[in-house]
Amino acid sequence: MSGSRPSAADLRDQLWRAVLEGGEYDAVDCVRAGLDAGWQEEELLLDVVARVQEKIGAEWAADRITVAQEHAATSINERVIAALVHGPAAGRPVPHRGRVTVACVDGEWHAFPARLVAEVLRLRGWLVDYLGAQTPTPHLVAHQHHTNSDAVLLSGSIPTHLPAAHAAITACRAIGVPVLAGGRAFGADGRFARALGADAWAPDARGAADVLEAGLPRPMAVRQAVDDLPHLADQEYTMVVRSRSRLVKQMLMDLESRFPAMRGYSDAQRERTAEDLVHILDFLATALYMDDAEVFTEFLGWTSEVLAARGVPVHSLVTGLDILAEQLHDFPRGLHLVHEGANLLRGRAADAAVPGAGV
């Protein structure tokens, strides 16, 4: 049997083709065949399905698939998970460990990683309450009062949800439930999870299962949000969040006066630009909240790559930051972040302009 076992790479290729073509049944067949060939459910989930999902995201960022294809592929991949863990082939494990809650941060729509963690934990014998995408913190807390979980696993993919994650972590810990944070939002090394007072961080589903199996003590000491992040006392985060709409309007006006071409933009184009500015401000606010410049510079680096993939020059982003800097003269931390971001982008633009270095 093991001789005919297809490699993970083969299965990934098959699954990738199936989800891309919207072939739900082909996709399900692919993992079922893997099961029949002797693959474990957990291996299929993490080494095949999860990796294909990563590829979906990467292909979208590189503009090789459309947003519709991304959504369609994700939704088929979700059905693959359901078929894999609830199908007749899966001898459903009896919960024998404890009870945990898996939820996404409020505002976080990327539920796929959380779903994977939930299923892996079920396979490992945990009783899992999966609350899904964008769980409002009041629901999460009410659920804890209701169920008395041993732990909350909080998933976040986009860093702008870190302030909401902080509220959720603080609330869960205040009622004596430890929080295990995971997902890209918390940093590749989990440093944001620690900064926000999470009891633990795990880089992936297997790591999360290991942390739970080692046991998480219940938090006793009551902490307040400002205990974790004393720099919030300068109110820069609050001010930027509160004046976001005003800042966007001001920046749009300034951009139009500097780029006369913008005056000819259609409403839809103007709205896209405004949305880009909102993203910049949201990431700036998050960097202020975390007091971590990388939150902002990483976002700008990623954005410039996404823009480059779609043929948009980076210098418009730099101009946007220069205009923003003028608006932030009373905010020393914010101003510093914007300068750092602009310098990074200027460096990239210079690199790209080196003759012969073009891609």
Next chain:
Amino acid sequence: MTAESSSPGREVVGYARRVPALVIPSPGSPAQPRGTDVRAAPTWKDAPCPALVLDASGEVVDANPPARLMLARPQDGGALRVVVPSWLTAAHRGLVEGGVPPEGQAAAGEIGDRFFAAHPSPVAHGGVAWWLFDDTGRRRAEAALTSAREQAETRAMVSSTLLSSLNVPRCAEVAAQLAAEHLADAALLVLPPVGRRFAVTHALRGEPAVHSSLPLDPGEVPGLAEALQGFPPVPARWIDPHVLPGWVLPAGFTGPVGSVIVTPLPGHGVSAGALILLRSSAERAFSPDEEAFARLFAARAGAALSAARLYSEQSAITTTLMRELLPPTLGCLHGVDYAGHYRAASDHERIGGDFYDVHPGDDASQETFVVLGDVAGKGLDAAVLTGKIRNTLHALLPLASDHEQVLTLLNGALLTSRHTRFATLVLACVRREDDGRVRLRLTSAGHMPPLIVRTDGRVEEADTHGTLVGALPSITVRTAEDWLAPGETCLLYTDGITEARGGPLGDELFGEHRLRQALTECGGMPGEAIVERVQMLAAQWLGSGSHDDMATLAVGAPRAVPPTGADHGTDGSRGTA
């Protein structure tokens, strides 16, 4: 200072720097210079504090009357002899051997039931004069302060920890653990019985709490039956630890029980249970202070348990009542995909004034009846009316194929109910044909017409409109018929989506135009992906702003059929219309 310390006196046997002169000058006035009457000057023996002089070997050379009064003990011969306390002997030896101790480091120890600090001053021939200062009051005050601070900290910690959870078992667990940690060696919490069984939580210091449900007789433990009824606690000294039944002791409790406290947990008006504290015979018995603290602890724990019990009762009621109002879980029915998403107006609620339902036909040849609607208003009141409308429509299912009749009957029912609210809705009858296409009959009653997303991304509005229900005596509607090719989806939605206010500039409506624009990117997407995308875009448009209830429901013709089924077309790209 120099003048004073250099004035010699007959009784002076020596002096040290940094210690007061042994001759205490008389408080004479400048007009009457001191020293004129030497006999009147007090000597070291007149000092009000006990003082004694020890020679280099530690023998008593001399002692003043206060020292004699305190330290003299009758000897075998009947004579009194000054006995130096052992701590002072040790300090003296240390001083003689090691030289002058650093400043501020006086020897200290107990004499009888009082506490003294001893300050040395060297005298001739290696002797030392020891001055004893009574420090008992300060010591006691400090001890009382420390213990009061510790108690206050423990109480604050106990209160906040107890009040943190509204889950009854968790609350009992925390209370038992805290009690075992701060009040006793082991603690158990007995909750009021359910039937004949009692929920008991045992905790041993340093161990996790253990829940069990026991069919016990509270009469076996002195004071427990009373405590469970909320009567005042029996004093600890009245309880004989030897009569305790075995179930009281937590697993792992070592040694016989030395002392016991049984105290009620006073809840909000009714008893929340009883707390039993155990101390092993190796430990001292509970002091009256500790008993008082135990009662205080029990009061806090009782209040917390009461609150948790009330919360869980209320939330159980809410859950039961709400179950019927929650939107149904959707999936594939008779070869047609259904997906729905609901977001209530306020984040702490799960229901509101929007609703949807899918009632499958008896078999695949029968039409499936779909409804999505919006009751004026939001919150619980609106949710209750959605429940009535959903029930009414359920009862009208046999007539479901005639939308106008269904809506007329519903209109009549709403007009005669005591509610003054009206509602808008969309009805759909759905059936999958043999060729893989899905036939739709759609009727809007005052609601936004459904949008149909073709595989190529075209978005079409269903040609239906009609009057809302529950407001006018009669209604008029027009039903539209439409077809979905495989991969196409019909989206029903409420105005919470299009009237979401926000966007990058903070004050714009999401609007139908943006919704249609978003849907053009959704050609060929599965219904659940479309529903999620629309909800996500609307949520992102809103940001953190307030919003109305938002409901979306997608009816989709699957792109492919299960390979196990009949050989229907596998990939549908046939367009209609």
